Amino acid sequence: MGASPSISIAIVGSGGAGALTTVNSLLEAASAAGWHGLFTRTMGPQIRGGEAAGLLRLAVHPVECLPDQFDLIIGIDWLNAHRFGGEIKAGPQTLVVSDPRGGEPLPMVAQSGARVVEIPMKEIAKSIKDGRPNMIALGIASRLLGLSIEQVFVPIAKRLAEKGAEAIKASRDGIKAGFDAAAGIDFDAQLAAPNPSDTRRWLLSGNEATALGAIRGGVRFAAAYPITPATEILEWLAPSLAKIGGVLLQAEDELAAINMIIGSSYGGTPALTATSGPGLSLMIEALGLATAAEIPVVVVDVMRGGPSTGIPTKSEQTDLNIAIYGLHGEAPHLVLAPQSVGDCLFTTQWATYLAETLQAPTIVLSDQFMGQSRAAIERPADVAFIGARTVASNISGTYKRYALGSNGVSPMAIPGTPGCQYTADGLTHAETGTPTSGAADHLAQLDKRRDKLDHFNFGDHWASVEGTGDLALITWGSLTGAAREAAGRAAADGFDVRVIAPRLLAPVQPERLAAALEGVKRILVVEQTHSGQFHRYLRAHYDLPAPVRVFNRPGPLPITAGEIHRAITDWR
């Protein structure tokens, strides 16, 4: 077997055994050596204890989805791994390295025809002073993946710097012992040499990318209420905002968080909060206020399985309906969705820019998969989307906060500006902001708020459109990566597939989608929902000028490129 452009490894261990640290170190070592990678963690609902697995895919190209199956699975412990066993697919080509004292490999793995090699990782660890089985696993993985002991040791030494020389030595000895124990194991999969990069790569999670994107876009205030899987956005923002003169306030609940950012933005400081489905539900009323009072705010929803508490640690695309339709009354606002870890940065920055420019609340629909995955990527380019709000100054005569005009965006007075005092209001209001229940004012302001979104030119960023085939895959969010990969495989079969993934979900862009769909003969909609929310959304707002099939499945299992590829192949 020759060199492969991509290779995947899973390490399973009991919680606290360090399986995740091990995989993270592998990612860091491989990234430093020039490969791209994507690391996701999977675990049961426990905070400590139970089983956890780190899933890693390394490649010569950017990685945006998990593999169909793993090339190498290292099982330190299998005890409760059935909780997420569906995510660790094996096949006859898979090599499983298992500790005989860690229980039997998962039935799915055992029955896949995978080759199983036993290495007593725990026993080897005991022979080393302060040795830990995960370091043995790291040594094994490094040898099999073609990384040197030095390469995988660098990130470990960095991580253990504060723990002192003994801890570092114990780890190094463990890695060496694992490396030696893997000698002679026959493992055919080899990763092709990395493509050289001119720039320093970045290693970050989608949640971190989201946070940086917000700051690049001009956000200087965040309100925070913790919720899985969005908390990392807020935890990264807390020290980062302080470093650049911004503020993060911990809120007492999501109702407070959304109102705090409305207050900040009203005062002239661009603001964001991040949450997940249950929090978004609580924020909906105030999002209507921000729509009516025309206050720009950004709310990031890192989607998880729902409804209710659902599956907090697993991804799903099921908040589409609430994000688009959740607000009562007629409330035009923006909904955007990033497509990968790196795109979380761009899309959140763009969202901030759009919110500020259009004086409208903007929801960013990220998800657990890309939010909590770490990826090695090229440094995202600097783009010019920095919030520039139209503000009122030097007004002669009566200031009208909600003045009607050609494009619907009226100058917003920032408190402190003399002569422009007004009261922002959720009540239907006249141009001055004065409450009214008159039909003419109501209609005029509804028109204004609709028109400012409808008349804005969102440009090419509204979607990513790739390929020219007459079968179009329409998908969104983090499924875009798997769809692209499936299209790549179809192309390798000699079958061109078009991939269309809107980044801008609201306001809808029917003319742009019509252009993107020109000439298609079949449309395959791919989404991670139970009811086909995205398909229904497309049906409601767009012409779909060809027969449509829908491939949808709810979480928690990710939809793989292989599954999408099969759906394409079945319809050729």
Added chain:
Amino acid sequence: MSSVSTRPACKPADYKSDLKPIWCPGCGDSHVLMSFTRAFAQLGLAPEKVAVISGIGCSSRIPAYTNCYGFHGVHGRSLALAAGLKVTRPDLTVVVASGDGDGYSIGGNHFLHACRRNIDMTYVVMDNRIYGMTKGQPSPTTEPEFDTALTPGGTGVAPFHPLVVALASGANFIARCFSGEPNETADVLAEAIKHPGFSFIEILSPCVTFRPDEKEWKDQVRPAAVPATNDQGKAARRLMTDDGFNLGILYRGDRVPFQAAVAAGASDTDLSELEKDFEL
């Protein structure tokens, strides 16, 4: 208090907007509006440097009747909105207006945390012990036997004790006023604005429409017999045993107000330091 204008002093009328208030004749809230404008004039605040923030209810109409910046937000969330404003705009004087339904019922949780957070702003609750705007339902401060269409025969539920809750939650200034004494109320409001941290004023503000019995309040209120204390223990005893009609500043704490964390040498424009986190 954060800002003093250098322009010629404004008169109370300069803080009033052109809108004619939509309150019932005799409503206590009209007098509270007078107290607001008198306090602002007394302090010489520039109208554009004052933000009056409210939720929903009769009392929450007040921002639009001032000539200051205002925000009439959603029901119960004014304190949160004001917090986001004040921490990013410490130069503004932020006054939050609420009522017993907006502030103690739907907004109750925010009340606790605003006291605890101790951001430098002033919270005025116009308490009339009834939901007026929805035509007479019991609020958290309504007496248990008060009969309403929603609670025939009364609620049977003990009323909330806002001043005690404020003290226990960490409010830094606690006062009670009566709307029928607008000058005294203006003086207390000016003191509250000047006092660092979170200041809470309960203003007894009769609802003459749904609580005509509250017309008696003018005969029941009295100036508190003892001056304000800064001792939480003494204040707790005093507030717990009070009959609800002692007026004046009852507690003046000395807690340090909330300060946003700002790293030394913070630069607004250079993000390279932040981006280093991610470089391999």
